[in-house]
Amino acid sequence: MKNVLLIGAGTMGRTHAEAYTAMKEVSLRGIVDSDAAAADKAAERFGIRAFGSYEEAMMELDAVDVVDICLPTYLHREYVLKAADDGKHIICEKPLAGSLKDAREMIDYCKDKKTKLFVGHVVRFFPEYVQARQVMEQKGLGDIAVVKASRTSSFPRAWDNWYADASKSGGLLLDLSIHDFDYLRWCFGEVERVFAKAYAPESPEGGGYALTTLTFRSGVIAHVEGSWSHQKFTTSFEIAGTEGIIDFNSANDNPILSFRKAPDKPLEGAAVPESPLLEAPYYRELAHFLSCMETGEEPIVTAEDAYQALAISLAAIESSRSGMPVALA
Amino acid sequence: MIKIGVASLAHMHAIGYMDALLEIDGVELAGIWDEDAVKGKEIADRYQTTYYPELEQLTGSEIDAVIVCSENVRHLECVMAAAKAGKHVLCEKPLATRVEDALAMIAVCRENNVLLQTAFPVRFQTSIKRGKELLDSGAYGKILAMKGTNRGRIPGGWFLDREFSGGGAVMDHTVHVVDVMRWYMGAEVTNVYAEAASRFSEGKIDDCGILTMEFNNGVFASLDCSWSRNKKFPTWGDVTLDVICEFGVLSINAFNQKMSVYSNENGVSWDYWGDNMDLELIRDFVQSVREGAKTASVTGEDGLRALEVALAAYRSAEDHSPAGIILAH
Known part of the structure; x- marks a missing residue:
């Protein structure tokens, strides 16, 4: 039985809580949030205790094995170091940090304290992405030529509107496109050059759009679209090789589309797509991390992978500012 | 007559x-x-x-x-x-x-x-014309970015011989969508960054490319001009254009007026039933x-402007650096 303390009662914290609640071998002991109302609401929903601070939770709870950090990016470092100081294994949401310096410090710190650090690059646990990689490995698409990946959504509204503050979230190249950067690196190896163009509105209304080209050492050319200017959350990828093409688009490839009319407003409402799985990708990811803690097995995504994905995002941001391609070491 | x-x-x-x-x-x-x-x-x-x-x-x-x-x-x-x-x-x-x-x-x-x-x-394709009408209506506000594709199957014969074609996919497929982008915005490309490679033609000529362009109205755009559709792909290729605007996103897939035809002999093919451009x-x-x-x-000038972009893309792909365009007269 693993005892988990969750830090952060936002969207991601609640998503993780849901996954833990479904796990037999896990006891979710509590949820921490500086916003007491948010913490209480989540605690009530999952039948766990709410705490106003990490320190309070650690004082109150006798057994915590794992600290799961679902906080805004700029707070990751502080809480990773705290949990490492307490000798807890750590699961931290992506991106690991906002700078390579912080990321390296966090990785080294956890090593020193002999605690394990896992970073939630969840795309590696989405079955469609896993399977595309398997198809490439097992069936082969020949020589991979051009790859397209896209992740578009409306602007994420969260606590303190922190996504709108680039100094806190890093903007969409750091927060959103990093999913695809990590996935593509998983599939195609190290990146040689990055070129990106980005639009980031100053307004608190949010938005933003970025187009990135990654050139891999293997010669693969990948194009990544990231958007906070769309309406619905959609992911897609296309991998074109000399012997075959893989194509996926979440807007078309899902099994359920439901449209419900409100009895009093028959003309309103929107169709909602759903792609149910016995084990959701977040469940798979967190269960895998917990299992790695038990067995000592290397996780599918390591903290070092998270560091490298961050390096790609930061290179893209630098390129979008300078107008020049950025070479990765 | x-x-x-x-x-x-x-x-x-x-x-x-x-x-x-x-x-x-x-x-x-x-x-x-x-x-x-x-x-x-x-x-x-x-x-x-x-x-x-x-x-x-x-x-x-x-x-x-x-x-x-x-x-x-x-x-x-x-x-x-x-x-x-x-x-x-x-x-x-x-x-x-x-x-x-x-x-x-x-x-x-x-x-x-x-x-x-x-x-x-492509300028005479009904959905592309409709796109121009929609954008000109002003309802979408300012155009911020564009993402286009013009992919196709690899042609044969003189298309693969630079002496006759002047270039491969970048020469062949850049000009259509660049022309539409110029037409939609009444703006000119100022510089181009391109990654290009030869994968499908056994090294004969460039057959895949991702271009990123800047226009003189501040808009940036990318274009996939690759000959990346294989023999069994359900159709010859595509022209798509996503236009990211201040007040929305216009997503055009010009030949998506199609039906899927499944035959024992040829598998699936997409039969286009839209207007003949x-x-x-x-x-x-x-x-x-x-x-x-x-x-x-x-006009001929329109042809020249699109050509200049393709030629700049080749310079950029060679140098791994954005190539500026000085409009020729």
Whole structure:
């Protein structure tokens, strides 16, 4: 039985809580949030205790094995170091940090304290992405030529509107496109050059759009679209090789589309797509991390992978500012 | 009766254009020149028109206009011959393979008071035209970014021979969508970053490319111009354009008026049932000739501007650095 303390009662914290609640071998002991109302609401929903601070939770709870950090990016470092100081294994949401310096410090710190650090690059646990990689490995698409990946959504509204503050979230190249950067690196190896163009509105209304080209050492050319200017959350990828093409688009490839009319407003409402799985990708990811803690097995995504994905995002941001391609070491 | 000749059948679009001529009232396909006498005669017989063994015989015959469908590098001599004989010209894209050739073509047509139209059929595609209408309505606000694709199957023959084509996928497929982007915004490309590679043609020529462009109105755009559709892909290729605007996103997939046809023999194919853009292109050109228009609706300059982008893309792909464009006049 693993005892988990969750830090952060936002969207991601609640998503993780849901996954833990479904796990037999896990006891979710509590949820921490500086916003007491948010913490209480989540605690009530999952039948766990709410705490106003990490320190309070650690004082109150006798057994915590794992600290799961679902906080805004700029707070990751502080809480990773705290949990490492307490000798807890750590699961931290992506991106690991906002700078390579912080990321390296966090990785080294956890090593020193002999605690394990896992970073939630969840795309590696989405079955469609896993399977595309398997198809490439097992069936082969020949020589991979051009790859397209896209992740578009409306602007994420969260606590303190922190996504709108680039100094806190890093903007969409750091927060959103990093999913695809990590996935593509998983599939195609190290990146040689990055070129990106980005639009980031100053307004608190949010938005933003970025187009990135990654050139891999293997010669693969990948194009990544990231958007906070769309309406619905959609992911897609296309991998074109000399012997075959893989194509996926979440807007078309899902099994359920439901449209419900409100009895009093028959003309309103929107169709909602759903792609149910016995084990959701977040469940798979967190269960895998917990299992790695038990067995000592290397996780599918390591903290070092998270560091490298961050390096790609930061290179893209630098390129979008300078107008020049950025070479990765 | 407007009489139109076809100079060279080297480009497969010649057949589509001739089919279009047959469908338009008041137009006659009045002759064909092709250096391959066997092919030229055969096609001339099939279309019940005259075969001319020499280009000057065609341009010197009793015709009003010439459609040039030669290999790219030979557009110059065909346009020269037609213009000097006082015939209007519709020239297949890319207009030329060198800026100086395009300038010479523009000059000779101007001196001889004949129309020079660059064959950009995509401008006449009904959904692309509708996209222009929607954006011009102002409802979407300012355009911020664009993402386009013009992918296709790898052609054969002279397309893979730089001596005749001037370049591969980047030359062949950049110009269509760049033309649409320029047309949508009334803006010019200032610089291009491109990654290009040769994967599908056994190293013969560039066959995949991702371009990122900046326009002089501040908009950035990317374009996938790859010949990445394989033999069994359900259709020949695509033209797509996503336009990210201040107040929304316009997503155009120009040939997505299709049905899937499943056969035991060929698997799935997408049969397009939308309007025929080649027919509308030819109809437009014929109308300009008939009305004695002062300039073509899509000009030689338009062809030149798109060519400049393709050429800059090659420079960039070579240098791994953005290539600036100084508009030639």
